[in-house]
Amino acid sequence: MSKSVLPVNLAEKLSQFSELWSPKTVAVLNDYEVKLVKVKGEFVWHTHEDTDELFLVISGRLTIQLREGDVVLEPGELFVVPRGVEHCPVADEETAILLFEPAGTLNTGDVGGPMTKAAEFLD
Amino acid sequence: MSKSVLPVNLAEKLSQFSELWSPKTVAVLNDYEVKLVKVKGEFVWHTHEDTDELFLVISGRLTIQLREGDVVLEPGELFVVPRGVEHCPVADEETAILLFEPAGTLNTGDVGGPMTKAAEFLD
Numbered sequence: 100m101s102k103s104v105l106p107v108n109l110a111e112k113l114s115q116f117s118e119l120w121s122p123k124t125v126a127v128l129n130d131y132e133v134k135l136v137k138v139k140g141e142f143v144w145h146t147h148e149d150t151d152e153l154f155l156v157i158s159g160r161l162t163i164q165l166r167e168g169d170v171v172l173e174p175g176e177l178f179v180v181p182r183g184v185e186h187c188p189v190a191d192e193e194t195a196i197l198l199f200e201p202a203g204t205l206n207t208g209d210v211g212g213p214m215t216k217a218a219e220f221l222d
Numbered sequence: 223m224s225k226s227v228l229p230v231n232l233a234e235k236l237s238q239f240s241e242l243w244s245p246k247t248v249a250v251l252n253d254y255e256v257k258l259v260k261v262k263g264e265f266v267w268h269t270h271e272d273t274d275e276l277f278l279v280i281s282g283r284l285t286i287q288l289r290e291g292d293v294v295l296e297p298g299e300l301f302v303v304p305r306g307v308e309h310c311p312v313a314d315e316e317t318a319i320l321l322f323e324p325a326g327t328l329n330t331g332d333v334g335g336p337m338t339k340a341a342e343f344l345d
């Protein structure tokens with residue numbers, strides 16, 4: 100069987116990198132991507148004007164700060180930030196997240212800055 | 223805080239139904255949906271001509287039969303069946319799966335038949 104029909108093991112992919120706030124693409128579905136990212140500390144407030152963004156926590160604990168209040172995600176919990184809604188992720192401990200969003204979505208959305216990272220493909 | 227900013231807990235959603243092979247939509251991202259489905263036994267061979275389809279196993283063990291060979295998914299493993307690729311899921315034990323695919327994607331793709339179920343929204 101060819102390599103292309105092996106599944107993607109999320110734990111194995113997460114073991115391949117340690118960099119924080121740097122999304123890694125592990126699967127492609129049409130023009131969408133599944134990305135893994137490790138986070139700790141506070142990100143930057145930003146907005147994606149053109150797309151919703153899905154966060155699924157794999158390990159750790161993620162707070163997505165919204166202007167209307169916080170959403171706290173434990174492992175096995177997901178949340179979709181609607182397009183146009185300003186948000187700022189923060190994690191007290193190192194937290195692993197699965198993101199689902201259109202290919203080309205930038206992590207910092209509209210604000211840019213030093214934390215901007217284009218997603219890299221993880222082999 | 224309004225109900226709309228509560229996260230989706232996958233285990234809690236899975237506890238809300240027992241029907242097999244009947245996808246439940248638990249989140250919407252743009253024109254895509256996150257669905258949960260419980261499966262056991264063999265489904266039907268089918269193809270989605272217009273879309274890729276993502277399977278992520280939450281519990282149990284899923285084999286996705288392809289004409290070129292089987293893909294076996296354990297919990298925490300995902301696989302994207304490319305559009306146009308005939309496949310048939312099968313599970314020896316009850317298995318919980320997260321699906322990600324465009325809204326309106328039918329579970330039986332091009333073949334229809336008695337196992338066809340439109341996804342229902344799970345509140």
